[in-house]
Amino acid sequence: MSLERRQIDGITVSGDRTWRKRGFSSLFGVVSLIGWCTGKVVDIAVKSKFCKACSLWNGKQETSEYEEWAANHEANCERNHEGSSGKMEVDAVVEMFQRSEELHNLKYSHYIGDGDSKTFKGILDSKPYDDLNVCKKECIDHVQKRMGTRLRNLKKNVRGLGGRGKLTGKLIDELTIYYGLAIRRNSNSIEDMRREIWATLFHKISTDSEPQHDRCPIGENSWCSWQQAKAENELDEYQHKPALNNEVFKAIQPIYEELSRDELLSRCVGGFTQNSNESFNSVLWAIAPKTVHSNKAIVDIAANIAVCNFNDGLHSIMQIMQVLNLIIGSACYNFCVQADERRIRAAERTMTEEAKEARRQQKSARKATDDEDINVEGQLYGAGIAD
Structure with missing residues (x-):
């Protein structure tokens, strides 16, 4: 399927991590790589910061019994990660990229990730392939969330920007959804993405005396109600909804400029997401619920069963x-x-x-x-x- 999409240098994979415990202090983490074209898990890695046997023998160091035990235990130690829980994703993804040729006889040419970690920087620094530079693709769901986060922070930090008729929670949700839809509907063109992103904002400040729908898609199938009315020759009867407050418009313009940069939108081309990884995570923790204690062996077993179930179904x-x-x-x-x-x-x-x-x-x-x-x-x- 990758060859059909003219990916001759390697395949596109999406990566994401999930922790055994909610938060950033989990002792166990699972990281998955899923092929974008097939939707199948191609590799997983289970990371552990804890080994029960090591903790039991920790107080017996510098004894002959400890040295004998340590020599036999090293190969079976459950601890395979040093550092913070947040670093589990970086280390695991780098390991899986480095073993892709040995495991599958192929390379991962594009990596779909989010901005929540420095995983992609870790891939670049490790240089897993001598003759291939891995490219980054953004998860558009996470890009969409950036708009909501920026608008909520703006409302919180700028006094008087919130309240009735201004930057309400409902308006933030609408602008965030419209921003995401503009990217999804135009995922093959940076220019179309940018035009429609700004169209959604100017659409909100349009009035009967000053309509600003030049950027909106034309025709009766347009999402813009004004353009629909124009296509059906009903503009005389059309009335705009209350326009966006001018103070709010000026305040959020810099956010729209920041989130419509070429550098960001170019990584959104293709309309990639990490939804498959999120689905795999739910399958995994349905087998080994987070509310029930389990060690690395249980997480290993659950992860492998989850891969079988996710890729080929319950049969x-x-x-x-x-x-x-x-x-x-x-x-x-x-x-x-x-x-x-x-x-x-x-x-x-x-x-x-x-x-x-x-x-x-x-x-x-x-x-x-x-x-x-x-x-x-x-x-x-x-x-x-x-x-």
């Missing part, structure tokens, strides 16, 4: 059972087949445009309700609020 469990010489009955077979069919049908339903729109509306309505409650009640929870 791959029957292959594992065969290796273990377990008898597979008709009830087991029927359960695996039916479970896979239900999963596929559910996934197809969630991918429909109707389902996506319903989720967006539900999320927007929920946040709007929360904002209304906060405006009525005031801030009731926060660090040092009672001082």
